[in-house]
Amino acid sequence: AQSVTQLDSQVPVFEEAPVELRCNYSSSVSVYLFWYVQYPNQGLQLLLKYLSGSTLVESINGFEAEFNKSQTSFHLRKPSVHISDTAEYFCAVSEWSNYQLIWGAGTKLIIKP
Amino acid sequence: EAGVVQSPRYKIIEKKQPVAFWCNPISGHNTLYWYRQNLGQGPELLIRYENEEAVDDSQLPKDRFSAERLKGVDSTLKIQPAELGDSAVYLCASSAPLQETQYFGPGTRLLVL
Numbered sequence: 001a002q003s004v005t006q007l008d009s010q011v012p013v014f015e016e017a018p019v020e021l022r023c024n025y026s027s028s029v030s031v032y033l034f035w036y037v038q039y040p041n042q043g044l045q046l047l048l049k050y051l052s053g054s055t056l057v058e059s060i061n062g063f064e065a066e067f068n069k070s071q072t073s074f075h076l077r078k079p080s081v082h083i084s085d086t087a088e089y090f091c092a093v094s095e096w097s098n099y100q101l102i103w104g105a106g107t108k109l110i111i112k113p
Numbered sequence: 114e115a116g117v118v119q120s121p122r123y124k125i126i127e128k129k130q131p132v133a134f135w136c137n138p139i140s141g142h143n144t145l146y147w148y149r150q151n152l153g154q155g156p157e158l159l160i161r162y163e164n165e166e167a168v169d170d171s172q173l174p175k176d177r178f179s180a181e182r183l184k185g186v187d188s189t190l191k192i193q194p195a196e197l198g199d200s201a202v203y204l205c206a207s208s209a210p211l212q213e214t215q216y217f218g219p220g221t222r223l224l225v226l
Contacts, residue, residue: 032213043119043204044156044206049213099208099212103157105153105155106154
């Protein structure tokens with residue numbers, strides 16, 4: 001069965017510092033991978049996704065994630081965070097044949113001024 | 114393009130009362146999802162519709178929860194009677210035909226007293 005693990009429930013980081021949010025998944029078949037962001041009191045917004053092709057995918061606001069098949073990981077990174085990045089970040093995976101999303105428990109990114 | 118619309122945004126009820134949530138998906142999106150998100154957790158799928166048909170309702174607690182999507186567009190999720198443990202955010206999402214990406218509404222935050 002598929003599962004998604006986000007090891008860190010919270011990640012505190014200083015403003016303008018780099019950050020990495022970790023995501024590992026387990027699946028016996030090919031998958032699509034997603035990162036969603038949830039700002040306080042808002043719904044989930046798609047941040048970026050990996051479907052196929054280049055293993056490095058980027059978002060419009062400076063985040064990137066790299067699909068690593070051998071390590072079954074899809075870690076999210078940003079070289080310099082801003083206070084506006086304060087949010088909860090969710091990793092999710094779905095099988096190619098079944099679009100049902102399996103979710104991680106989320107990681108709260110806390111930006112310290 | 115309008116996003117997924119949900120109402121109400123917030124609802125406070127007493128236990129044993131009924132409650133209903135409404136969702137209007139993005140135009141042209143034939144797949145509609147209802148999720149429940151508990152505090153500090155990722156979303157949990159309750160039911161998935163393909164047009165009017167509920168194709169996956171295995172996680173819907175059918176003794177008290179019901180859902181409908183009569184014309185294959187908007188949908189209603191009902192709880193009757195509500196219990197204290199139903200307090201959560203109820204999210205609606207939609208996706209286009211044969212597309213893997215789900216787009217979420219802002220959610221309805223339910224508090225059962």
